[in-house]
Amino acid sequence: MKSLEVIDSHTGGEPTRLILPGSIALGGDTVADKALRLYDGLGSVLGAICNEPYGSDIIIGAIITESQVADYGLVFFNNVGLLGMCGHGLIGVMESLHWLNPNEKPRLTFETRVGVVTAERDTSGAVTFQNVTASLHASGVPVSLPSGRTIHGDIAWGGNWFFLCSDHGLDLSYRNLPELMSFSSEIRRVLDRDQITGANGDEIDHIELTSSLGQNRGRNFVLCPGFAYDRSPCGTGTSAKLACLAAHGELAEGEIWTQQSITGSEFTGSYQVVEGGAIPTISGRAFVTAKSTLFFDPSDPFHRGIPNAEGLP
Numbered sequence: 001m002k003s004l005e006v007i008d009s010h011t012g013g014e015p016t017r018l019i020l021p022g023s024i025a026l027g028g029d030t031v032a033d034k035a036l037r038l039y040d041g042l043g044s045v046l047g048a049i050c051n052e053p054y055g056s057d058i059i060i061g062a063i064i065t066e067s068q069v070a071d072y073g074l075v076f077f078n079n080v081g082l083l084g085m086c087g088h089g090l091i092g093v094m095e096s097l098h099w100l101n102p103n104e105k106p107r108l109t110f111e112t113r114v115g116v117v118t119a120e121r122d123t124s125g126a127v128t129f130q131n132v133t134a135s136l137h138a139s140g141v142p143v144s145l146p147s148g149r150t151i152h153g154d155i156a157w158g159g160n161w162f163f164l165c166s167d168h169g170l171d172l173s174y175r176n177l178p179e180l181m182s183f184s185s186e187i188r189r190v191l192d193r194d195q196i197t198g199a200n201g202d203e204i205d206h207i208e209l210t211s212s213l214g215q216n217r218g219r220n221f222v223l224c225p226g227f228a229y230d231r232s233p234c235g236t237g238t239s240a241k242l243a244c245l246a247a248h249g250e251l252a253e254g255e256i257w258t259q260q261s262i263t264g265s266e267f268t269g270s271y272q273v274v275e276g277g278a279i280p281t282i283s284g285r286a287f288v289t290a291k292s293t294l295f296f297d298p299s300d301p302f303h304r305g306i307p308n309a310e311g312l313p
Contacts, residue, residue: 002295002296002297003293003294003295003296004019004020004023004024004045004049004293004294004296005019005020005023005291005292005293005294006018006019006020006049006291006292006293006294007020007096007099007100007288007290007291008288008289008290008291008292009092009095009096009286009287009288009289010092010231010286010287010289011088011089011091011092011095011232011284011285011286012088012231012232012233012261012263012265012266012267012284012285013231013232013261013263013265014058014060014088014230014231014232014234015056015058015059015060015092015289016059016060016061016062016086016088016089016091016092016093016096016286017049017050017055017059017060017061017062018061018062018063018064018092018093018096019049019061019062019063019064020100021064021072021100023063024038024042024063024065026038026063026065026066026073026075029068030068030111031065031067031073031074031075031111031112031113032113034065034073034075035075035077035082035113036082038063038075038077039077039081039082044304044305045296045304046061046077047079047304047305047307048294048296048303048304048305049061049294049305050077050078050079050226050305051079051305051306051307052302052305052306053302053305053306054294054305055305056228057078057079057226057227057228058224058228058229058231059078059079060076060077060078060083060086060088060089060092061076061077061078062074062075062076062077062086062089062092062093063075063077064093064097067110067111068111069111069116070108070109070110070111070116071105071108071109071110072108072109072110072111073110073111073112074090074093074110074111074112075112075113076089076112076113078224078225078226078228079226079228079305080225080226081225082113083113083160083225084112084113084114084159084160084236085112085113085114085115085117085131085132085158085159085160085235085236086159086160086235086236087129087131087159087234087235087236087237087238087239087267087282087284088230088232088234088235088284088286089235090110090117090119090127090129090235091119091127091129091235091284091285091286092286093110093119094108094119094121094127094129094286095121095125095127095285095286095287095288096286096288098121099288106120106121106122107119107120107121108120112132112159114132114159115132115133116132117129117130117131117132118130125285125286126283126284126285127283127284127285127286128281128282128283129235129281129282129283130279130280130281131158131159131235131236131239131279131280131281131282132159132279133274133276133277133278133279134156134157134158134159134239134240134242134243134271134277134278134279134280135156135157135243135247135276135277135278136154136155136156136243136244136246136247136248136277137155137156137157137198137199138154138155139154139244139247139248140152140153140154141153141154141155141163141196143163143165143187143190143191143194143196144190144194145186145187145190146186146190151165151167151168151187152165152167153165153166153187154244155196155198155204156240156241156243156244157198157199157240157243157277158235158236158237158238158239158240158241158242158243158280159235159236159239160205160206160236160237160240161197161198161202161203161204161205161206162204162206162207162208162222162236162237162240163187163188163191163196163204163206163207163208164208164209164210164240164241164244165187165207165208165209165210166209166210166211168183168209170183170209172209172210172211172219172220172221172262173262174262174263177229177262180209180221180229180262181223181227181229183209184207184209184221184223184229185207185223185227187207187223188204188205188207188223188227191204191207205224205225206222206223206224206225206234206236206237206240207222207223208220208221208222208223208234208237208240208241209221209222210241213258213260216251216255216256216257216258217257217258217260218241218257218258218259218260219259219260219261219262220233220234220237220238220241220259220260220261221261221262222234222237222261229262230261231261231263231265232261232263232265232267232284233259233260233261233265233266233267233284234259234261235267235282235284237259238257238259238267238269238280238282239269239280239282241257241259242257242269242270242271242278242280243271243277243278243280245257245271246271246273246277246278247278251271253270253271253272253273253278254270254271254272255270256268256269256270257269257270265284266284267282267283267284268282268283268284269281269282269283
């Protein structure tokens, strides 16, 4: 592959890079199958899209494909591999599809690796999506840090696995970014060391530090799988938070929750109780920032990106 056309957007400050529909043909019946084929066949290309010098480790990539059960199939990935779902990315994809075709249906269904989600863009540009079922897996799990301190957190599913910690004692503000990065990275390493996992032994690859901003409002800091932080409030992280609030009886069904990131951007959300958890509905806004063509010159030693120590070859 020598070139790819992409649309860049950001949702609450967090970038999404959509590979133009039709650029890559994927085999397989389900999106889960297609994603694995994509990863096996084009892993180094995906790493290049989300690594320097073509991009950065904060970029979330997205590929539109065919689906037998939804309007589109949608595969999300970052610089270290495939993602289950991505809320800010879905909002960015909706805005990018509208930018490409203003006559695109305002309400679309997408088959992701972890299930079918629905998204709708209103005339103001705001996107509201209904996620897969979120759930609390374990509550108040103790984690012993190398410093000798023990913290506690909830393990929850929101389309990806999260460890949500509120007893961190840190200021969740942008000026405190170095400490937030260090602390959340330490938690992530300890979870791996102690084999603390989600259901079925699944890796917990997102760390979410939370704090209260008053009634039905909270702030978070989310460390993503590639050890970059989410500039947005994180759609799957907000979904996991809603599942915890529902399970702990701290937010009523249908009540609005506002989740703020350390950049000040916000998502609003609510949930509907279902068997096995809660279905989150989340709203946010994205903006298209660029349309460009990426060229992969085989004579360029970095035409597959600068490898990330945690990432793809």
